[in-house]
Amino acid sequence: MTNKIFRAGVQLSTIVVSLCMIFILMSLYAYLNREQEKRLADEMKFLEAGFQLNGLSYLETLEEGDFRVTLVHENGAVLFDSKGDKAVMENHLNREEIKNAFLKGIGKSQRTSTTLLQKNTYLAKKQADGTVLRVSTTTISPGGLVLAMMTEMAAVLFISLLLAVFLSSKLAKNIVKPINSLNLDETDKNGIYEELSPLLRKIEKQKKDIESQIERIKQKNDEFLQVIGCMHEGLVLLDRERRILSMNKAAKQFFSIGEEWIGKDFLYLSRDFKLKEMMDKAEEKGKSKFFMDKGNRKYQLNLSRLLSGEERIGTAIIIFDVSERALAEKSRREFSANVSHELKTPLQSIMGSAELLEHKLVKKEDEAEFMAKIRAEAGRLLSLIEDIIKLSQLDEGRGLETEAVKLPEVAEEVLFLLREKAEKAEVHLKLSEEEKDIILSGNRAMLTDIIYNLCDNGIKYNKKGGEVCISLSETKEEVEISVKDTGIGISAEHRDRVFERFYCVDKSRSKKTGGTGLGLAIVKHTVGLLGGRIELISEVDKGTEVIIRFPKEKSLS
Ligand code: ADP
Numbered sequence: 001m002t003n004k005i006f007r008a009g010v011q012l013s014t015i016v017v018s019l020c021m022i023f024i025l026m027s028l029y030a031y032l033n034r035e036q037e038k039r040l041a042d043e044m045k046f047l048e049a050g051f052q053l054n055g056l057s058y059l060e061t062l063e064e065g066d067f068r069v070t071l072v073h074e075n076g077a078v079l080f081d082s083k084g085d086k087a088v089m090e091n092h093l094n095r096e097e098i099k100n101a102f103l104k105g106i107g108k109s110q111r112t113s114t115t116l117l118q119k120n121t122y123l124a125k126k127q128a129d130g131t132v133l134r135v136s137t138t139t140i141s142p143g144g145l146v147l148a149m150m151t152e153m154a155a156v157l158f159i160s161l162l163l164a165v166f167l168s169s170k171l172a173k174n175i176v177k178p179i180n181s182l183n184l185d186e187t188d189k190n191g192i193y194e195e196l197s198p199l200l201r202k203i204e205k206q207k208k209d210i211e212s213q214i215e216r217i218k219q220k221n222d223e224f225l226q227v228i229g230c231m232h233e234g235l236v237l238l239d240r241e242r243r244i245l246s247m248n249k250a251a252k253q254f255f256s257i258g259e260e261w262i263g264k265d266f267l268y269l270s271r272d273f274k275l276k277e278m279m280d281k282a283e284e285k286g287k288s289k290f291f292m293d294k295g296n297r298k299y300q301l302n303l304s305r306l307l308s309g310e311e312r313i314g315t316a317i318i319i320f321d322v323s324e325r326a327l328a329e330k331s332r333r334e335f336s337a338n339v340s341h342e343l344k345t346p347l348q349s350i351m352g353s354a355e356l357l358e359h360k361l362v363k364k365e366d367e368a369e370f371m372a373k374i375r376a377e378a379g380r381l382l383s384l385i386e387d388i389i390k391l392s393q394l395d396e397g398r399g400l401e402t403e404a405v406k407l408p409e410v411a412e413e414v415l416f417l418l419r420e421k422a423e424k425a426e427v428h429l430k431l432s433e434e435e436k437d438i439i440l441s442g443n444r445a446m447l448t449d450i451i452y453n454l455c456d457n458g459i460k461y462n463k464k465g466g467e468v469c470i471s472l473s474e475t476k477e478e479v480e481i482s483v484k485d486t487g488i489g490i491s492a493e494h495r496d497r498v499f500e501r502f503y504c505v506d507k508s509r510s511k512k513t514g515g516t517g518l519g520l521a522i523v524k525h526t527v528g529l530l531g532g533r534i535e536l537i538s539e540v541d542k543g544t545e546v547i548i549r550f551p552k553e554k555s556l557s
Helices: 003-052 056-060 096-104 141-181 194-230 249-254 274-287 325-358 364-396 407-424 445-460 509-513 519-529
Strands: 068-072 077-081 108-111 118-126 132-142 234-239 243-246 287-294 297-308 313-319 403-406 428-431 439-442 466-475 479-487 533-539 543-549
Touching: 003 056, 003 132, 056 077, 096 108, 096 118, 096 132, 108 466, 132 141, 234 249, 243 249, 249 313, 274 287, 274 297, 274 313, 297 325, 313 403, 325 364, 364 519, 364 543, 403 407, 403 445, 407 428, 407 445, 428 445, 428 519, 439 445, 445 479, 445 519, 445 543, 509 519, 519 533, 519 543
Parallel strands: 428 466
Antiparallel strands: 068 077, 068 132, 108 118, 118 132, 234 243, 234 313, 287 297, 297 313, 403 439, 466 479, 479 543, 533 543
16 A cells, blocks of 8 residues: 555656646747747837838848848849848748738748757738848747756656655655554544544454354354264364365374374375275265274274265265174174074984984883983073073163172072082082171172072082082172182183183083083173173182172162
């Protein structure tokens, strides 16, 4: 703005000064012209008076001066000329001033000389004897006047230009200074330029509008960041050039990056070819998804094209951790395969024995043994089916009614149920002496199942003369159930796997003892449902201890 005002000031001054000079030159020229004509007329009066008295001889006595005097005959011949040789001079009848003098008595004309810088002014008058007396003088032409004044004009122009530059710069600064120091926060407190008031009021209104809009956008952005920050799923928003616009915490953790990646190209972050392919697909078709393994976890990435009207403005990537789902699907598949296999084996054995009996291919004395085998396999089948039903009920979370359970009572009940089995196996089954009246808020049937399964294993995987001991104890926070045996123990490589469904360390021993491989899986599942945790301590040939801890406040109430 300062520059504009400055330039306008200089231009205006230059134009004004130039126009003034042209006007002065024109006035000066007109004045000179008038003066010249006056002088010619005065001179003519003198000459006429002398010529009338003395005729041509008067003219010949004239001294050479500023004026040129010519006498022309009626026929145009020059009779006298004060500055030229009349003998060589051409006929003057065609000269404008001469022609007019002959016709009207007086004639005037002006002609520019050959140099263009001068001009001749003529005044001719018809005399009483029929001749025409002409007087002329040479003066400066307009071009000559300009040329003559050139230095002065240049000096004036130069000085005016300097002045214009100085004054315009001062003027521009003076005009702009108050505008620059305008207080846009309190527009009513700006005393200068009344004309700016409507503009300032408009600016103030727009400023308020923008401030409230920014506040609203900020609030929305905060809400958005809070929502995406709380999401367990990773969220990445990309612009149409695939640069990262925003990322939530989960996504940053997934890619192990920080805030510095905002604004960078997403494909630098993950050079996974599949991801690029899926991004192209999402941009083209609107949606795409694919799975990605990271560490020992499995993730699903859903890509969606973002549109504003018809125009693509970016891509959203949502990252789901599907490890649990994948694991559950895998174990469901394995479980179904295991169930079919485990059910098939005893059934095939039953079928085989029954066929032999049916076709009387079994000796009379062996028949009883075959029937006992059928009975044992059928029994195994039954316990398998019972266990499977129990597991599926646990999977569904059924039967979780809670009550205050007296744990010593449950332990006594288990002792009673397993006394016979323990006696047969020659294992001493007992409840630790220190037990008190411990009450746990939980599900009685489930707790019975847990202790029963652990004691059953203690008997099954024990040695003759061995021992299984149930201990119950409690602290301020926890209730602890321990089932410890002096049996065969579990080697380190099996310890972590014994809780898997259908996992048996020694298949043939399990078969003999009626094990299904589901007992510990049921225990673990039940403990989990009741909010407890499980610990297994075991040493080969020395024995096994399973400790279960239930938090008092977490136990079901
Ligand atoms: P099962 O019905 O075969 O006993 P479990 O799930 O109860 O199935 O146990 C899984 C496996 O863990 C068993 O096959 C056995 O080899 C081992 N096991 C469980 N409890 C004990 C224990 N107290 N001592 C030694 N091994 C055990």
